Amino acid sequence: ILAGYYILGFSIYSSILLAGLFASQTLIAYPIVNKLGIARDKAVTIAVGGTVITDTLALLLLTVIVGMATGNVDDTFWWRLGISVLVCILIIVVLFPIIAHWFFKLCSDNVSQYIFVLAMVFLGAFLAQLAGLEPIIGAFLSGLALNRLIPKTSPLMNRIEFVGNAIFIPFFLIGVGMLIDYRAFFRDWESLEVAAVMIALITVAKFIAAWLTQKSFRLSKDQRTVIFGLSSAHVAATLAAVMVGYNVILGHTPDGEPIRLLSESVLNGTILMILATCIVSTFATQRGAHNIAVKNALQTNDEEKSRPEEHILIPVANEQSVDELVGLSATIKRAKEPNGLYALHAIDNRVDDPNMEKRARKLLDGAAKTAAAGDLYLQQLLRYDVNIANAIVSTVRERNITDIVLGMHQRTPGSTALPAIPGIPGIPGTSGPGIGKMVTDVLSQSNVTTFIYSPAQPLSTIKRHLVIVPPGAEKEAGFQMWLQRIRQLARNTGAKVAFFASDATLQHIRPRRERKAPANIGFVPFDRWDDLPSLEHDLRDDDCLWFVMSRRDRVSYHPAMSRIPGYLEQVFAGYSAVLVYPVQAGATDRYL
Template sequence: MSGTPIQSMNAGLPLAGGIPSVPIEEPVIVFAIALATFLVAPLLIERAGLPGIVGIVLVGAVLGPNGTGVLAETDAIVLLGNVGLVYLLFTVGLELDLRGFLAAPENAALFGLTSFFLPFTVGSAAGIYVLGLDPWASFLLAAVFSSHTLLAYPVVNRLDVTKNRAVTAVFGGILFTDTLALVVLAIVLGQADGELTLMLFGQVFASIAILFAGVWFVLPPIARWFFRNTSQESYFEFLLVGAAIFGAASFAEVLGLSDILGAFVAGIALNRLISRGGPLMNRIEFVGNALFVPFFLLYVGMLVDPGVIFDGPRTLLVAAVIIGVMIVTKVGAAGIVSAIQGYDRNEFGVIAGLSVGQAAAALAITLVGFDAGLFGADVLNAVVVMMLVAAVLSPWLTERYGTRLALEDDVEPGDSGTVDPRVLLPLSTDADRQRHLLELAFVLKDERPESPVHLLTVVQPDGSGTDDDAVAEAEAGLEAASEVADAAEVPARTETRVNHSIASGVVRASTETRAELIVMGWDAQQSLSNRVFGSIIDQVLRRTTVPVLVSRLGHPINTTERIFVVAPPGIDHHEGFYEAVHVVKRLAERLGAELHVYVVEGNEKQYERLFGMVEPELEARFESARGWAELESTLRRETDENDLVVPISPRQGSVGWDPMLAQLPRTLAELPPQSFIVVTPRQGEPGYAARFLTIE
């Protein structure tokens, strides 16, 4: 026998103490150095006024085989670097403002096509007439820097400007730039092999179509089924996402396409199923920002060879031409698009910074051309120099203008900071219902919340002397819920009240916490027939004036595809109407769900105008129903298990109240979605709603 598994694992590793030899290849030591780099390098480089990610790239260049040689380009480093690039492109697709992209895909197409063809045209001419390259080699070299790698994505994500219209155009534009670059690569290689035929063009475009169709139509149904039917810990959900990322990337490779394109498409496919601010999104961002993406940046740095600068004048000439053409044409393309789209100076700076990023993908295309004999060593070394320049320039530009853009967004007219309400969440002991309510509360909060969610349990004394045990049990349940909030990075405070009346405990807690929104769950049980929900919820509604959301969720909130809003007769005259509309629109925006508004016995055009006056801006479809019977028939016909019905229902006796609203929750509990949220608007503060209106 050759030895035990443990002996085989230890083969080639030092069994005695001592200083490891250079280059270091021991996995544990390499990993320790990498983590120390991720921790220290950003902190040091930020003191010099540069973005933190530049520090990781520079340390990689210093420690890599072309620098001091401390670290070797081992298979593990290559693997983790490529994993980081794939993961990065997935998160870009996941963070894409899909609603904005689909509402105006021409914006992404305009940026993508301009950012590709301007550098490609000028770069091809420079390669032929300045560098003296073969036309096909010039085409491939131009394709190298006509695409872009979002090196500076961590910057815009940290600054929270990923939803900006210009940034969305850049994210969507990568579909066009990288796809076209891969098409050029396939065509040039086909010509080099003597196989440039119409069949080759057909194969490339067919592969792209199969990739998009396969991922888009297969992945979301699987993920939605999994989220609906699993109640396991959320790391199972993360494992599903991980399998989806690398499964889609592998599928792209099987089709002869780039793995990063498959990961990007997977991100878009799961975009609407992973809610912002939830534990799953937090885990995805945490793992990427702490581990995978830094490994990609370290790998990019290790690919850089500072010594190529001294290889001779030819390398410097090629590098100068490539860098000059890349920067001028990428910035020029950003300027053209900004002028056409009306982007301001800071938006122009951000998209210019994002689009000049070049990394391992550019080097991969260059290596393919080098292996095929289309490029010489001078071109290969020049591309490495270009990567070093781009690794510094792209994050610096993005940080400089992205910071200004973030400050602009903070003081945007109409933004009064009301998107992060103080939420009071009374919880029950039902684990599944508790989880659904927590997910709903997280969706209603800001992506970077400051005010906490107040988690409440009211204990009723039974007079038997066991109140302490009941309180301890309630606090243990709240602690478990608080851990879920911590995982989602949502601040939470636990509140335990002892009160003979649960409703009184909730009302008192709402006053003490200054709650701006109360979220309650309903089990579809009514204690008295003349009440809407039952004694507890009805008492809370009568004794408070803040908005109350009464929910019955039959599916995880993040799997919602469509939201059907019910506007009863005269609700537009209620003083809390505009705030209620804001809550509904914000819910649809955060979930990426389609918004359908049914106006009962009213003018749908009037409601379309009123909804348009409320932040955030969101497209919606408006229809009228002649009566409640027609509404019920329509909902039965149109809704399915992944939909959510949201009636706006005022308190009994107030403006907009209709007796049929008392029966509506029972009716909705029997509809196919079995998921609804009844929004009861704010009462008694007529001036409060003005803060939710757009300012022209």
């Protein structure tokens, strides 16, 4: 404000609006930190949160200053602005996620989902404009509201990022470049003077803010550089504000020239400022993020070396469940590895039916397309064998498979009911046949982490994952393997994950450094394995149950595990569920 009023000689309203331009910021360099894998670093989180608050307040300031400069502020202005802004924010933040959740449950077509997301973003921008705000605020809030429903490894997110990076951002930057009148720089020095003052002040101010943040939160120098880099770029909100100020005409000179709230020199200076700050932001973010990524890589180098390369096998047999099985496989794997997925369809070699191979090819092609939409490569495997279990076990050995993602066995109507469990009327016994003979054979002949998935709703609409862990699970050989998969699920989907386990087991599940625990992972003491149906009281409509299982006579085996498939059919009917069978020492003598 002082620089605009005293150095540049602007009016007080123009100076305040200019200060709003200085305050706003654009995360133009965010793809850099995302690509380097430090998007969840504390410095990045602070910068993103600061951008949300700063841009919103800066654009609100724009609305107020324009109203005051044009004389439209009266006693009812503040009430109208406050109520309209509150209603707009409530609709976008509260109602939009509910509508999106309903739509994603109802519609699984990727094109329709993308069109829906665009429609919601444009609707949010329109509502913000009706409320007296800049449309960019509504679009920004819409993105925040829909973000949790779109996993970053999903095909929908891949489409959004591709179209944004390939079309929207280039056209936006082209539009910015076309606004500048380069002849103004040759007519006088005013535009260059304004640009120099703006660039110098903004760079110094953002660096001071980053330095104060570093001292307040005890961050490293590289984290300070990242905060400075992310917050120093000025593009979207700045351009929106300067265009509004430029189009506000306060009067006319005796020569008939319009007197604008922000002059043409400020518009041209802003374009130069955008160019300069984007360059500074990119180089600063790249430098700080690279150093942080290198340090993180050195710290986790030994851990990564000890972890085997991921090879996830997805046996496909049902066209309706292919997309969900591929989706689950994508969310439990490391996001930076596009390879390592295998889809398998087995055909009985005693059957001579060409239609079976055509159907198999169709299933495998569908799985490959789903993976490709998420920027992943899936290798198709068609195998003739004596039975499905033998084909899966043989592929596990040949391809060095680390994980299997299977669909839950569904009993066909009219099939023979399983014997009832004593003391629990109406719930069938499930000591093997409840999960299907094929799955039972696979578990008895292989020793890799196996996920048996029963999707009741799309994975993207799941809000909470409840992981029920048996006592002694930490003593199993594959404990860290499945635990790492659950953590990847939390990172890739953003959904909440709650571990239900005994106090002794929770000590091994919690990170060694409590402050490093992700915000969306919780821990609940649980010792009611003899009364698993009581979990129904803790369930919500959009929960997914994860039961960590064990083969018989192993360290973590509990008699209640034999009844869990029956519970899923009766007590927990309508909920998505995953049975996790970890690697266990001595579990399969034939395999070992």
